Amino acid sequence: MTRNVLVIGLGLIGGSIALSCQKAPNTKVLGFDLNENTCHQAKTLSIVHEVVDDVIQSASTADIIIFGTPVNATLEWLEEMKNWPLKKNVIVTDTGSTKGLIMEKAAQLRELGITFIGGHPMAGSHKSGVQAAKTYLFENAYYMLTPLKNENEESIKKLEDLLKFTLAKIVLLDAHEHDHMTAVVSHFPHIVAASLVHQLQSEQQNYPMTSMLAAGGFRDVTRIASSNPLMWKDIVLQNREELLVQLNAWQHEMERVKSIILSHNGEIIEDYFASAKEVRDKLPINTGAFYTTYDLYVDIPDYPGVISEITGYLAQEHISITNIRVVEAREDIFGILVISFQNAEDREKAQGCISRRTKYEMYMS
Ligand SMILES: NC(=O)c1ccc[n+]([C@@H]2O[C@H](COP(=O)([O-])OP(=O)(O)OC[C@H]3O[C@@H](n4cnc5c(N)ncnc54)[C@H](O)[C@@H]3O)[C@@H](O)[C@H]2O)c1
């Protein structure tokens, strides 16, 4: 029997989920977006099997409905959904970065016999829109599900059976714990990134050259300030309380930094950085428990065709890569090619392959 999946909101996240759902057998993926241009692009890029106009009618035939909309739009849809004619066993889920208010709405839907299981894939990008969607955006990332208490195990299993095609690692979590932890590792860092950019902008008035001097450090810390403002407006509105907690903690931390600087004591200052480095270096971001990527850094010279030369060698030895990018120490020079692999074995094979064929220096993260 065919499983009908309806994705509402076909941007970066909805589009990526739709693409991975298309990998599931016997599954028809329908899509809807408020933006006509997005619908057109979703059709052209085959993000879904079919783009639909009548969302209520399509929802009535869906076995699984997935929201890829900004979190406030999701809340509005869930309110409307209360009046929709839906299949008896339909499972509704979302992908939103906040879960508290959405799960409150889920409790109301449960009273009407509608199963809603909150979802949040913990991977993404500062890019938005359907054109940025990728089938394996969530590969190896954590995908959090926040079912209501006593949720039917079979419904959770049905949803997991579909989401496993994202290749993400599914974990179950309480919605409030979710909102606390994501405030720490995701939402608050976005505020810090935006605030650093504002700080640079005000400095620019007196020192116009400042932005030209912003190199790798500033770029790494502020990349996420280029994220979709509408999406972040909604997240901040919905996770307000947790963000204020983080903001207070940050202000205390800055007071501590201030006193360390005022101490004029080199040992204390060095220790501040050393202890942060120790913690950062042990974070699962690097060891792979969080995002498992096996990266190989290749120091490449600046000549045309160097990337295709290296990927060509890997292709000749049938070594598959999952990602490739160039990171520069400076914007105006070529730099280091970072190639990601699915596992450590592939990375080692690649290292052997490249060292046999070139003299480029390599290291692993
Ligand atoms: N961007 C990330 O890194 C990331 C990661 C994980 C989860 N999320 C969450 O995923 C959701 C989508 O984010 P995104 O990055 O894909 O944003 P996006 O801007 O790329 O996509 C959102 C899409 O929703 C559509 N849309 C907006 N309002 C709508 C409405 N009322 N009805 C139907 N469609 C509507 C937009 O036209 C757009 O195509 C958000 O809730 C966000 O919090 C984002």
Ligand SMILES: O=C(O)C(=O)C[C@]1(C(=O)O)C=C[C@@H](O)C=C1
């Ligand atoms: O990589 C990025 O650009 C992101 O910001 C992705 C990111 C994050 O890591 O904070 C942002 C919001 C989501 O809810 C999940 C992931």
